[in-house]
Amino acid sequence: xxxxxxxxxxxxxxxxxxxxxxxxxxxxxxxxxxxxxxxxxxxxxxxxxxxxxxxxxxxxxxxxxxxxxxxxxxxxxxxxxxxxxxxxxxxxxxxxxxxxxxxxxxxxxxxxxxxxxxxxxxxxxxxxxxxxxxxxxxxxxxxxxxxxxxxxxxxxxxxxxxxxxxxxxxxxxxxxxxxxxxxxxxxxxxxxxxxxxxxxxxxxxxxxxxxxxxxxxxxxxxxxxxxxxxxxxxxxxxxxxxxxxxxxxxxxxxxxxxxxxxxxxxxxxxxxxxxxxxxxxxxxxxxxxxxxxxxxxxxxxxxxxxxxxxxxxxxxxxxxxxxxxxxxxxxxxxxxxxxxxxxxxxxxxxxxxxxxxxxxxxxxx
Amino acid sequence: xxxxxxxxxxxxxxxxxxxxxxxxxxxxxxxxxxxxxxxxxxxxxxxxxxxxxxxxxxxxxxxxxxxxxxxxxxxxxxxxxxxxxxxxxxxxxxxxxxxxxxxxxxxxxxxxxxxxxxxxxxxxxxxxxxxxxxxxxxxxxxxxxxxxxxxxxxxxxxxxxxxxxxxxxxxxxxxxxxxxxxxxxxxxxxxxxxxxxxxxxxxxxxxxxxxxxxxxxxxxxxxxxxxxxxxxxxxxxxxxxxxxxxxxxxxxxxxxxxxxxxxxxxxxxxxxxxxxxxxxxxxxxxxxxxxxxxxxxxxxxxxxxxxxxxxxxxxxxxxxxxxxxxxxxxxxxxxxxxxxxxxxxxxxxxxxxxxxxxxxxxxxx
Numbered sequence: 001x002x003x004x005x006x007x008x009x010x011x012x013x014x015x016x017x018x019x020x021x022x023x024x025x026x027x028x029x030x031x032x033x034x035x036x037x038x039x040x041x042x043x044x045x046x047x048x049x050x051x052x053x054x055x056x057x058x059x060x061x062x063x064x065x066x067x068x069x070x071x072x073x074x075x076x077x078x079x080x081x082x083x084x085x086x087x088x089x090x091x092x093x094x095x096x097x098x099x100x101x102x103x104x105x106x107x108x109x110x111x112x113x114x115x116x117x118x119x120x121x122x123x124x125x126x127x128x129x130x131x132x133x134x135x136x137x138x139x140x141x142x143x144x145x146x147x148x149x150x151x152x153x154x155x156x157x158x159x160x161x162x163x164x165x166x167x168x169x170x171x172x173x174x175x176x177x178x179x180x181x182x183x184x185x186x187x188x189x190x191x192x193x194x195x196x197x198x199x200x201x202x203x204x205x206x207x208x209x210x211x212x213x214x215x216x217x218x219x220x221x222x223x224x225x226x227x228x229x230x231x232x233x234x235x236x237x238x239x240x241x242x243x244x245x246x247x248x249x250x251x252x253x254x255x256x257x258x259x260x261x262x263x264x265x266x267x268x269x270x271x272x273x274x275x276x277x278x279x280x281x282x283x284x285x286x287x288x289x290x291x292x293x294x295x296x297x298x299x300x301x302x303x304x305x306x307x308x309x310x311x312x313x314x315x316x317x318x319x320x321x322x323x324x325x326x327x328x329x330x331x332x333x334x335x336x337x338x339x340x341x342x343x344x345x346x347x348x349x350x351x352x353x354x355x356x357x358x359x360x361x362x363x364x365x
Numbered sequence: 366x367x368x369x370x371x372x373x374x375x376x377x378x379x380x381x382x383x384x385x386x387x388x389x390x391x392x393x394x395x396x397x398x399x400x401x402x403x404x405x406x407x408x409x410x411x412x413x414x415x416x417x418x419x420x421x422x423x424x425x426x427x428x429x430x431x432x433x434x435x436x437x438x439x440x441x442x443x444x445x446x447x448x449x450x451x452x453x454x455x456x457x458x459x460x461x462x463x464x465x466x467x468x469x470x471x472x473x474x475x476x477x478x479x480x481x482x483x484x485x486x487x488x489x490x491x492x493x494x495x496x497x498x499x500x501x502x503x504x505x506x507x508x509x510x511x512x513x514x515x516x517x518x519x520x521x522x523x524x525x526x527x528x529x530x531x532x533x534x535x536x537x538x539x540x541x542x543x544x545x546x547x548x549x550x551x552x553x554x555x556x557x558x559x560x561x562x563x564x565x566x567x568x569x570x571x572x573x574x575x576x577x578x579x580x581x582x583x584x585x586x587x588x589x590x591x592x593x594x595x596x597x598x599x600x601x602x603x604x605x606x607x608x609x610x611x612x613x614x615x616x617x618x619x620x621x622x623x624x625x626x627x628x629x630x631x632x633x634x635x636x637x638x639x640x641x642x643x644x645x646x647x648x649x650x651x652x653x654x655x656x657x658x659x660x661x662x663x664x665x666x667x668x669x670x671x672x673x674x675x676x677x678x679x680x681x682x683x684x685x686x687x688x689x690x691x692x693x694x695x696x697x698x699x700x701x702x703x704x705x706x707x708x709x710x711x712x713x714x715x716x717x718x719x720x721x722x723x724x725x726x727x728x729x730x
Contacts, residue, residue, distance in 0.1 A: 004398040008405045011603055019391055019400045026388040033369040033681070035384045037562040037608065040373045040684060073438040073564065074585055077599035081583030109583045192600055197402040199438065199564040199602035218446030218474045220439055234442035235557055237564035238376055239604060243402065316398070319405060 005341035007331040008319030009150055009294060010172065011192040015336045018246045025242065036242050041235050049242055050231060056248035060257050061174075063181050063204055070203040070223060071231040071241055075190040076171045079201065080106040082221050083167055083186065084113035086213045088141050095119045095140045095164065099156075100127040100149035101325060102169065110144070119143070126326070127152040129286035135162045142166070142185065148173035151323040153296030153330065154289040159183045165209055173293050174202065175251060176335055177261040185209040193293070194251075194335045196244030199237045251335065260335050267333045267342045268292035274346045280304055280353050284328060298328035304356075305329075311352050317345055370706035372696040373684030374515055374659060375537065376557040380701045383611045390607065401607050406600050414607055415596060421613035425622050426539075428546050428569055435568040435588060436596040436606055440555040441536045444566065445471040447586050448532055448551065449478035451578045453506050460484045460505045460529065464521075465492040465514035466690060467534065475509070484508070491691070492517040494651035500527045507531070507550065513538035516688040518661030518695065519654040524548045530574055538658050539567065540616060541700055542626040550574040558658070559616075559700045561609030564602045616700065625700050632698045632707045633657035639711045645669055645718050649693060663693035669721075670694075676717050682710055 006013040025036040032045065039046055054069045063069060072078070083106075088094045092114050096107045098121035110116045117140070120133035127149060135143065142165040148155045150172040159166060165185035174187070175194040181187070186205040192198035203223060210223050219225045225233050254260050272290060275283045275297045284296045299305035305328060312320055322328040331345060371378040390401040397410065404411055419434045428434060437443070448471075453459045457479050461472045463486035475481045482505070485498035492514060500508065507530040513520045515537040524531060530550035539552070540559040546552070551570040557563035568588065575588050584590045590598050619625050637655060640648045640662045649661045664670035670693060677685055687693040696710060 001396065001398050006399060006403055008403065011403055011405060011600065013403045014400070019402065022402065023388040023391040026384055026391060031366065033366050034371060034683065035379070037384065037387065038371055038373065038376055038378045040376060041563065073440075073443075073602075075438075075599045078438075078585040081585060085583075105584075112581060112583060190600060197604055198406065198600045199605055216477060218450075218477060219470075220443040220446060234440045235376065235555060235563045237438075237602065237605070239562055240564055240602070318399065 002316045004316045004318050005337075005344050006318045007333070007337065007341070007345070009323070009330060009332045010190075010334075011198045012332060012334045013336045014196070014243070014247055015250045018243065018250050018336075021246050022239075022243045036239055039238065041232060041238055046238060047232075049245055050236065053241055053245040053248065054231075056245065056252065057202065057204070060248060060251060061179065061181055061204070066207050067181060068203075068205050068207055068210065068223075068227045070205070070226040071236055072201040072203055072226060073199065073237055075192075075198075075201055076102065076169050076188060077105065079169065079188040079203070080109040081112070082223070083142070083144065083188070084110040085217050085221055086215060086223060087165075087167075087209075088114035089215065090114055092141045093117055093139065095135055095137070095143040097121075097131070097133055097143070097145040098123060099130060099146050099154065100152040101323075102149065102151070102171075103144075103146045106144060106146070106169065114141070122154075127154065128284055130154055130156050130289040134160070135164060138163060140164050145169070148291050148293050150294050150332075151326055151330075153285045153291045153294045153326075155291035155293065156289075173291070175248075175257060175260070176264050176293055178257050191240060191244055196247050197240050200240035200244060247336075254335070263339065264292045264333065264335065267337070267339055268295060270339070270342050270346060271295050271331060271333065274349050278349050278353055280308070280356065281349065284326065293333060295331045295333060296322060296326060296328060297331075298322075308349075308352050312345070312348055315344065315348050317348065320345070367681045369681045369683050370702075370709050371683045372698070372702065372706070372710070374688070374695060374697045375555075375699075376563045377697060377699045378701045379561070379608070379612055380615045383608065383615050383701075386611050387604075387608045401604055404603065406597060406603055411603060411607075412597075414610055415601065418606055418610040418613065419596075421610065421617065422567065422569070425613060425616060426544065426546055426569070431572050432546060433568075433570050433572055433575065433588075433592045435570070435591040436601055437566040437568055437591060438564065438602055440557075440563075440566055441467065441534050441553060442470065444534065444553040444568070445474040446477070447588070448507070448509065448553070449475040450582050450586055451580060451588060452530075452532075452574075453479035454579065455479055457506045458482055458504065460500055460502075460508040462486075462496070462498055462508070462510040463488060464495055464511050464519065465517040466688075467515065467536075468509075468511045471509060471511070471534065479506070487519075492519065493649055495519055495521050495654040499525070500529060503528060505529050510534070513656050513658050515659050515697075516691055516695075518650045518656045518659045518691075520656035520658065521654075538656070540613075540622060540625070541629050541658055543622050556605060556609055561612050562605050565605035565609060612701075619700070628704065629657045629698065629700065632702070632704055633660060635704070635707050635711060636660050636696060636698065639714050643714050643718055645673070645721065646714065649691065658698060660696045660698060661687060661691060661693065662696075663687075673714075673717050677710070677713055680709065680713050682713065685710070
C-alpha cells in the first residue's frame, strides 16, 4: 500500500504508536478481558485514566494549581456559546478580536447573550494578519481571542490582556508550543488536533474566574459542575479521553511541549522557505503572523493549483486542499506529522516546478 | 484469561465482531492507509459513514420521512437542557413524568426555562413503578417521559400522549424493542447502551415540532442547525458514529429490533424467574413495569448481598452492583449481552443458594 502523508486540518494525524495502543485497548484493555469501549466510566480503572490525563495536561502546559482542567464535549463551537452564557451578563459587554472564520462564529454566539465589542479585526485583508489591539476599558467582562486561525493560517504569538480576563480558543495550536497559562483566565480547545481524536473538548480555567459566574446555567453548560464532578457529571467520552492520555504520554516522550515546539518550528520553516523560493507558489498570510500549524498558500494560477493538487495526491499527500472560503492549499503540520512528510511535500513542490520547466523547454524546442 | 460477563449499565458491552472491526479501523480504515481517528469528517468516505448510520437508524426503527435523525454530543444530560431551551418558552408550561433519578434531572433543568408541572410521580415508592398519568391541558408545550429508568429498573410499555407533543428520553432502551416513532415528537438517547460507545447522542425529531421553535438558541443547542447541516455543523464525534454504524449493522444481522426484542424478552424472563424462585433474592420493581434492560434486585439481607457480590465477581460477572441510591444488584441485559452470560448469572444464583443450604446443613449436623 502507498504510504499516506496526512496534512489534514483536523481530525488529523496521531502517532502510529498511539493508534496501535488504542486499537489494542478496543480489543482487550490492559489485559482486563474488557474493551475500552465497554468499560464503566465509574470503574477505578477509568477513573485512573481521567485523573492521569488531567495530570498530563497540567504537567505538559505547566498549569498553575489555581486553575482547573476540565474535559467536556461539543467542540469549540459549544464553547462559543458556553463562554458568554457563563460570563457575559445582559447589560455587560465583552471584547472580541475578529481574526477569522471561527472568531466570527464565536462573536455571533456571544451576541445572543450580551453586548459584543469588536476591538480589532483583520477582515479588511481577508484575515491574512493578526490586528493590533488594546483596551483600557476595565468594565469589559472578558476579552476573547483565537490563538491560531486554522482556515486563514495565522497565529498569535503575543497575548496582551490589558488587565481584562483573557479567554482564548486554542483548538488548533494547544500543545504545539509553550504558553504561559497565567496569561489567560480561560482556555478552550477542541481535542481533534494535537490532543486526541474528535469528541472531547479541553477547558483550562482559573478558579477565581469560574467562581465569578453569576448566571444560572444548565448543568452541562456550567463549568463549575464539571470542576466539582471531576469532569464526570455524566458519562464522559471514555475512548476520546483514553486516546488523549496515550497521545499526551507520546508527547512527553517527544520532549514535551518544548521539544515538539522546536520540531514544529523546523517543519514550518522548511515549508515556508519552499513556498517563498518556488516561483509557482505564494504564501497567503502576513509573514509575521504565519501559523506553524496550518500553512496556507496558493499557486500562481488556477490551472497550476489544480495540476499540483493532483500531482500531490498521486504521491500520497492527503488533505492539502485549502478551505473553500480561502482556496489554494493548506498543509497542516500538527505535532504527529513527521518531518519526513514535510520533506515529501517540499520535494513534490520542487519536482512539480522542474517538470513545468521541462514542459516549457519542450514547447519552446 | 478468565472470560468476563459484562452486566455494566453503560458504557456497556458491544458485540465482539464490532470491537474487532473498530480496532482494525483504528489501525487502517478500509485499506485507506489512514486510521479512522485521523480521517477528515469532510471526506467523502466519512460522509458516507454518517449517511449510512442515519439510514440504519431510519430502517431499524421505521422512522417516518417527516422525522429527522440527528447525531449530537453531550449525552442525555445535555438534552435535559436543550429540550426546554428550544421548546419551553417563559410563561409556557411543560408536563413531566417523574419516574426516577434521571427524570428528576430533566425536571431540574426544565425549571430554568419555564414552568414545569409534574403530572405523575412514583417517588412515594422509591420509583419502583411507572405511575398512571393523563392530561387534557392542550396548552402544555410538551410532555416529557423516560422510557426506561436505568437505575430503578422500570420500563414504560405504553406511551399515551393525550394529544400533547411527547418527548422521550430513551437512552437505555432504544434499539432494544419495537417502538412506534409516530407516538413521539422528539426522542433522544445517549448512545452508550445499545447504539455504540459513549460520546454521541441520538435525536429523532418530527420536523414540524422542530419548526415550531421560536426561541433564539446558540447553534450547538439548536436542533435545526444539526438538521440543516446533516449533523456536521462542526466536527462530529467521528469514531463514536463509525462504531455506532458497525453496531447497527450487527443489530440488522440479529434480525433487527424485532429479532433482538425476542431475545431480550427471553433473557429478562430467565433472570426474573430465578429472582422470583430463589429464596435468597427479591426483585425491587413492580412486576408489571420490570425493565428488560436493567434488572434490579436485592438479597434477603446485607451479609448475603456482600457474599453474593464477591461470589459473582470471582466467576467473572462484571458490573452487577446496584446504583448507590438503590443498592442491591443491577444486571443490565443490553442487546450485545449473550444469553450464555445470563445463564452464568442464573447458575451462580442457584449455586450460591445450594452452597448456603449445605453450610446450614453442616451447621445443624
